Amino acid sequence: MAELELIALNKSFGPTEVIRDVNVTAKDGEFVVLVGPSGCGKSTLLRLIAGLEKVSDGTILIDGQDVTHDSDRDLAMVFQSYALYPHMTVAENMSFALENMKIAKDEIQRRVAEAAKLLQIDMLLDRRPKALSGGQRQRVAIGRAIVRDPKIFLFDEPLSNLDAELRVSMRKELARLHAKIGGTMIYVTHDQVEAMTLADRIVVLRAGRVEQIGTPMDLYLNPVNKFVAGFIGSPM
Ligand code: ADP
Ligand code: MG
Numbered sequence: 001m002a003e004l005e006l007i008a009l010n011k012s013f014g015p016t017e018v019i020r021d022v023n024v025t026a027k028d029g030e031f032v033v034l035v036g037p038s039g040c041g042k043s044t045l046l047r048l049i050a051g052l053e054k055v056s057d058g059t060i061l062i063d064g065q066d067v068t069h070d071s072d073r074d075l076a077m078v079f080q081s082y083a084l085y086p087h088m089t090v091a092e093n094m095s096f097a098l099e100n101m102k103i104a105k106d107e108i109q110r111r112v113a114e115a116a117k118l119l120q121i122d123m124l125l126d127r128r129p130k131a132l133s134g135g136q137r138q139r140v141a142i143g144r145a146i147v148r149d150p151k152i153f154l155f156d157e158p159l160s161n162l163d164a165e166l167r168v169s170m171r172k173e174l175a176r177l178h179a180k181i182g183g184t185m186i187y188v189t190h191d192q193v194e195a196m197t198l199a200d201r202i203v204v205l206r207a208g209r210v211e212q213i214g215t216p217m218d219l220y221l222n223p224v225n226k227f228v229a230g231f232i233g234s235p236m
Contacts, residue, residue, distance in 0.1 A: 001028040001063060002074070002151030002184045004049065009058035011041075011048055011208075018044050020208040022058070026152075031178055031185045033195040035231060036205035042188040045205070046154050049186060050077050062152065075152035076145035080160055082137045084129040084144075090116075091125040094144045101148075108147075115146040118177065135166045142174075146181065155187040159194065171197060192233050196220070204228050 004026040011019035018041045026032040034042050047053040049060065051073050060068045067073050084093050091112055098108045116122040119139040129137055138158060145153055158174075159167045171194055178185055189195055195202050196216045204211040204219065204227075212224045216232075223229035 003028050003061075003063055004152055004184055004186065005059075005061040005064075006045075006049070007059040007061065009045075009048065009060070010056045011044055011053065012056045018208050019048065019056075022205075022208075022210055024203055024210065024213065026184050026186060029182050029184060031187065031198055031200045032203060033199035033201075034186065034188045034203045034205060035190060035192070035195045036211075037231075038190065040205045041208040042190075042205060043156055046077065046156050046186065046188055049073075049152075050075060050154055052077075073152075074150050075154055076148045076150040077154040077156065078141050078145050078158045080157040082129075082141040082161075084137060084140055086129055089126050089128055090121060090132070090140050090143075093129070093140055094147050097144065097148055111147040111149070112143075115143040118146070118180070119143050119173075134162050135170065138162060138170065142177075146177075150183065152184045152186065155185065157188055157190065160189070160191070167191075167194070174198060192231065196232070202232070204231055 006022055006024045009019055009022040034045060036042055044053060048055055051071055055068055059066060062073065094112045095108045116125055119142060121136060121139045121143060124132065124136060159170050162170060175198055187198060199216055201213060201215055202219055203213050206227055212219060212228045219228060219232045220234045223232060223234050
């Protein structure tokens with residue numbers, strides 16, 4: 001099981017408060033989507049969860065365990081920029097983190113082969129990133145997260161660099177992937193349709209604060225204010 005709890009989370013960069021009193025719980029296997037305008041703190045919140053930024057105040061629990069000050073958390077993050085190593089092949093990109101985790105070679109090969117098949121990149125394992133399309137690169141980035149078999153996946157606008165048509169098909173694939181591999185997903189996007197179709201629950205952020213949390217239907221039918229309504233596209 002993997003429940004993620006953010007309790008009274010705050011983050012400042014110098015005098016600038018970027019995350020303000022955020023309280024969110026993601027249940028085991030839940031697909032939680034963070035939405036909000038550019039600069040509202042979505043990436044910062046993910047980076048706090050990932051342990052890439054230090055929390056200024058508040059607590060992060062994973063399965064009830066306080067990990068606020070732990071550097072090693074059982075999660076994997078997929079970035080908007082893919083962040084692939086250009087000099088490594090697809091297979092090497094996917095296995096690199098596992099080699100540092102001292103996992104046996106045949107187990108690494110098994111995981112890479114399985115994830116590659118799942119993502120339909122098994123015919124690309126010997127290529128380098130520059131010989132891949134944008135969509136293929138994003139699959140490799142997702143594959144690199146999957147092979148770690150984490151309890152929690154963090155996605156920071158993973159589809160925003162893809163063209164509209166590919167975004168739609170990747171969105172469907174992500175939903176299928178989640179149904180297949182499970183895991184708790186925290187997914188950042190500024191795309192309403194993506195949020196509405198993928199989310200079990202949506203968290204609407206504005207200037208570092210949570211405006212509303214609810215199912216896509218909740219937010220659509222009962223937005224707490226015009227900001228949420230505008231963001232979700234409901235007719236309020
Ligand atoms: P979003 O992902 O929602 O677009 P970010 O989390 O990237 O927003 O940024 C939220 C705010 O925090 C922005 O005003 C940004 O300039 C600021 N910020 C993010 N990272 C840093 C940093 N390392 N130092 C100072 N300010 C930062
Ligand atoms: Mg961002």
